[in-house]
Amino acid sequence: QQQVKQSPQSLIVQKGGISIINCAYENTAFDYFPWYQQFPGKGPALLIAIRPDVSEKKEGRFTISFNKSAKQFSLHIMDSQPGDSATYFCAASRPGSARQLTFGSGTQLTVLP
Amino acid sequence: DSGVTQTPKHLITATGQRVTLRCSPRSGDLSVYWYQQSLDQGLQFLIHYYNGEERAKGNILERFSAQQFPDLHSELNLSSLELGDSALYFCASSVDPGWPGELFFGEGSRLTVL
Numbered sequence: 335q336q337q338v339k340q341s342p343q344s345l346i347v348q349k350g351g352i353s354i355i356n357c358a359y360e361n362t363a364f365d366y367f368p369w370y371q372q373f374p375g376k377g378p379a380l381l382i383a384i385r386p387d388v389s390e391k392k393e394g395r396f397t398i399s400f401n402k403s404a405k406q407f408s409l410h411i412m413d414s415q416p417g418d419s420a421t422y423f424c425a426a427s428r429p430g431s432a433r434q435l436t437f438g439s440g441t442q443l444t445v446l447p
Numbered sequence: 448d449s450g451v452t453q454t455p456k457h458l459i460t461a462t463g464q465r466v467t468l469r470c471s472p473r474s475g476d477l478s479v480y481w482y483q484q485s486l487d488q489g490l491q492f493l494i495h496y497y498n499g500e501e502r503a504k505g506n507i508l509e510r511f512s513a514q515q516f517p518d519l520h521s522e523l524n525l526s527s528l529e530l531g532d533s534a535l536y537f538c539a540s541s542v543d544p545g546w547p548g549e550l551f552f553g554e555g556s557r558l559t560v561l
Contacts, residue, residue, distance in 0.1 A: 357488035366547030377449060377537050377552030385547070433544045434480055437490040440460060445544070 336411070337361050339357045340438025347445050353411040357424035359406070365409040368398050369398065369409050372421045381422070382409070413443045448497065453538050461561055465526040468556045472519055472540030478502075479521040480541075480550060481513055485534040496521055497544055509549035528560045 338437045340357045359367075368383035384391045384398040386408065391398045397410040411418055421442050425435040450473035460466055472479050481493040492505035496515035507513075510528075515521040525532060528531075535557050539550040 358466065363535075368549075370552075373555070377451070377539070377554050379449065380549045383547075383549075406465070424529055432480075432495040432497075433541075433547060434492045434495050434503055434505065435550060436492065437482075439489040 335421050336375060338363075338424060338426050338438045342441060343439070344442045345444070347414045347443065349414065349416060349445055349447050351414050353414045353418070353443055353445070354408060355422055355424070355443070356406065356408045357438050358404075358406045360424070361427050361436075362405070363428040364436075365429060366393075366427045366433075367398070367400065368427075369396075370423045370425060370427050372423065372431060377425060383418075396423050412445075414443075416445045416447050419443055419445050449538050449551040449553060450474075451538060451551050451553035453536075453556050455556055456554065457557045459559045459561065460528060461516060462528055462530060463488075464528050464560075465524065466528065466558065468523040468525070468536050468538075470521045470538030470540075470553060471522070474542035475519050476542055477519060478541045479515055479519070479545045480539040481507075481521070482537040482539065483508070484555070489535070493523070495544065501502050502544065507515070510539050524557070525558070530557075530560050531558045533558055544548075 368380035370376040371381045398408045424438040452471040477498040493507040497505040535555040537550045
């Protein structure tokens with residue numbers, strides 16, 4: 335059972351535009367929601383993360399919006415650049431001894447020059 | 448560079464064979480996670496070890512096993528390989544699994560089963 339649903343599967347944006355990727359989760363025990371960025375041939379790398387006690391977190395051009403009641407969170411990339419072209423994964427984890435991440439299915443972002 | 452080292456980077460083998468993937472976590476990280484990345488199933492959690500002990504199991508097949516050694520490196524053993532086992536296998540490490548924080552991923556081992 336997929337516990338984190340991510341959309342869209344792919345996204346094409348013009349340089350300077352806004353990229354928006356959405357995720358929804360089912361397990362209300364999740365309390366940590368990171369976004370990972372993966373370039374071809376590389377492993378995923380943490381981009382930005384949020385806890386459910388805040389509704390928004392911004393780091394540079396990247397913003398996470400979090401809606402606890404709707405069990406949804408999204409990544410906004412402002413002023414998208416060709417260098418942002420990558421696969422983005424949302425994820426979630428819950429308290430426990432392992433804190434393994436449950437990942438969404440990924441969004442392949444292409445930013446056109 | 449995440450500091451997590453995985454070997455081999457690429458591996459081609461035949462159905463029915465057995466392979467071992469190796470992971471060295473970041474210096475000081477006691478926690479090691481294994482993930483499988485395939486085109487149709489994304490990143491799937493397989494298993495987690497902390498300081499040599501298994502802490503959690505995910506969607507890991509019985510044909511797969513793992514261990515973490517006293518020097519903290521980990522190995523993922525895949526046996527009786529099937530075509531569907533072809534995937535990227537990632538290892539990740541973290542400082543403390545008890546608190547939410549960053550997982551540092553290696554560059555993966557790409558397994559191709561022919």
